[in-house]
Amino acid sequence: MFARTEKKVAATPGGRPSPGATGATGVDAGRDGPPGVRVGGLSVVYRTGAGELPAVSGVDLELLPGTITGVVGESGSGKSTLALSLLNAVQPPGRISSGGVEIDGLGDVTALRGDALRSARGRHIGYVFQAAQNSLNPLKTVGKQLLDLGRSHGIEDLRALVADARDLLGRMGMDGARVLDSHQHELSGGMRQRVGIMLALVLNAHLVVLDEPTTALDMITQATILRIIREVHEERGLTTLVITHDLGVVAEIADRLAVMYGGRVVEQGPTAEVLGAPRHPYTQGLIRAIPRLVGDIGEARALPGRPPTLGTVPATGCVFRERCEWRMDVCETEEPPAVTRGASVVACHAVAARDAETDAGAVTGRPVNGAMTGPANGPVNGSVNGTGAGVAEGTGTGVTGGRDAGRSAARAAEGSGCRSAVLDVTDDTSSASSMGSERAAVPAGAGRNGGAYGYGEEKA
Numbered sequence: 407m408f409a410r411t412e413k414k415v416a417a418t419p420g421g422r423p424s425p426g427a428t429g430a431t432g433v434d435a436g437r438d439g440p441p442g443v444r445v446g447g448l449s450v451v452y453r454t455g456a457g458e459l460p461a462v463s464g465v466d467l468e469l470l471p472g473t474i475t476g477v478v479g480e481s482g483s484g485k486s487t488l489a490l491s492l493l494n495a496v497q498p499p500g501r502i503s504s505g506g507v508e509i510d511g512l513g514d515v516t517a518l519r520g521d522a523l524r525s526a527r528g529r530h531i532g533y534v535f536q537a538a539q540n541s542l543n544p545l546k547t548v549g550k551q552l553l554d555l556g557r558s559h560g561i562e563d564l565r566a567l568v569a570d571a572r573d574l575l576g577r578m579g580m581d582g583a584r585v586l587d588s589h590q591h592e593l594s595g596g597m598r599q600r601v602g603i604m605l606a607l608v609l610n611a612h613l614v615v616l617d618e619p620t621t622a623l624d625m626i627t628q629a630t631i632l633r634i635i636r637e638v639h640e641e642r643g644l645t646t647l648v649i650t651h652d653l654g655v656v657a658e659i660a661d662r663l664a665v666m667y668g669g670r671v672v673e674q675g676p677t678a679e680v681l682g683a684p685r686h687p688y689t690q691g692l693i694r695a696i697p698r699l700v701g702d703i704g705e706a707r708a709l710p711g712r713p714p715t716l717g718t719v720p721a722t723g724c725v726f727r728e729r730c731e732w733r734m735d736v737c738e739t740e741e742p743p744a745v746t747r748g749a750s751v752v753a754c755h756a757v758a759a760r761d762a763e764t765d766a767g768a769v770t771g772r773p774v775n776g777a778m779t780g781p782a783n784g785p786v787n788g789s790v791n792g793t794g795a796g797v798a799e800g801t802g803t804g805v806t807g808g809r810d811a812g813r814s815a816a817r818a819a820e821g822s823g824c825r826s827a828v829l830d831v832t833d834d835t836s837s838a839s840s841m842g843s844e845r846a847a848v849p850a851g852a853g854r855n856g857g858a859y860g861y862g863e864e865k866a
């Protein structure tokens with residue numbers, strides 16, 4: 407993958423001390439290192455004509471200090487709502503209805519208000535919102551907006567801030583000085599996207615939330631940006647959350663992966679494990695929907711059906727059952743349990759049944775029938791009635807696995823055919839990924855170290 411900095415450097419590229427000490431910005435970051443984040447029982451509802459409906463339901467997710475966690479899922483699965491919750495930035499008609507987000511050094515951010523919340527955002531939690539390329543103020547230069555940001559967070563050394571911003575922009579392939587002198591309309595969408603990433607990183611926050619950081623970018627620029635994000639993540643000792651539709655992005659960058667569906671986390675674990683040996687039928691479906699770099703592009707099989715909307719998420723039982731080949735009777739009525747196997751957690755009745763059977767087989771020594779390697783393998787021991795399947799309330803926290811755990815993710819992804827994918831999975835097989843087929847034109851093996859992308863770092 408990327409050439410990685412093994413040791414954290416003592417100073418940021420712009421000469422500002424790394425976080426954890428009092429920086430040139432003059433504010434003590436007050437942290438010893440990257441923070442851990444624990445999302446516990448988080449539910450978020452939006453008020454609609456039909457009442458308050460859940461967009462995120464009972465999500466448990468831990469971001470381990472110093473790791474990059476990717477969150478993937480189809481449109482509407484609740485990824486952005488989850489990201490906003492980490493900043494306590496869910497706006498009406500939405501509200502966090504239960505649960506919390508505990509961030510080391512900050513406490514439960516969902517309880518923060520006023521100045522404490524303003525200071526946390528930007529300074530402790532850097533973020534790039536979706537469509538960041540449209541969020542700049544059209545009336546001010548980027549540099550002026552940078553200074554406003556610095557002043558609003560009490561940064562003392564604004565020169566160092568500007569130097570750091572220039573450096574970050576330079577590393578992302580732009581003329582930093584020129585960009586800082588530019589207004590939004592003088593920059594392309596991709597340039598604005600990179601400005602958004604710079605603004606998320608420049609305050610030296612230790613927790614960074616990036617919502618679709620590379621959607622507006624061409625493939626080559628995307629590779630560059632992912633490399634920069636990874637480098638800065640390591641140099642500055644960050645804990646990073648990346649929200650994306652693109653399995654290729656998480657394969658490239660994330661140590662750990664959470665898969666969302668219908669407001670639940672249905673599978674989570676080390677990226678290599680989740681992509682290399684997906685257990686939840688939804689994760690398997692997403693991976694199967696990706697066109698391969700080699701072989702018949704028609705092998706990609708779109709998931710049948712569509713993801714639920716706020717109004718169609720089932721109130722009881724498994725939210726994925728309508729699209730699932732492993733559906734069982736219990737999926738109609740009960741939330742699937744979170745099943746931990748190794749470092750991964752899966753919420754699925756069928757997987758739980760299968761695991762229980764395997765365990766029983768291990769105890770009694772009796773063989774276990776029919777490995778559940780995928781929906782195509784059919785029911786497990788007749789316990790699956792073939793009419794539906796499982797997803798559950800996202801439970802399962804504290805999954806272990808250090809920052810190296812995901813380094814082989816790209817290789818694992820490659821093994822599973824996950825070269826790249828935009829997860830707008832619909833009945834329309836051709837929609838599995840136009841980007842994917844574009845990438846598929848690149849010769850196999852052109853990726854770096856078996857990376858998820860078919861383009862080389864040297865081009866980035």
Ligand SMILES: Nc1ncnc2c1ncn2[C@@H]1O[C@H](COP(=O)(O)OP(=O)(O)OP(=O)(O)O)[C@@H](O)[C@H]1O
Nearest residue numbers: 452461480481482483484485486487488499715716
């Ligand atoms: N302001 C809002 N008012 C009402 N419903 C909303 C609002 N924002 C989001 N939703 C609904 O909440 C659900 C989750 O949306 P969210 O944007 O979090 O999903 P997502 O996975 O990030 O989707 P995308 O990838 O398209 O951004 C969706 O059904 C969406 O329609």
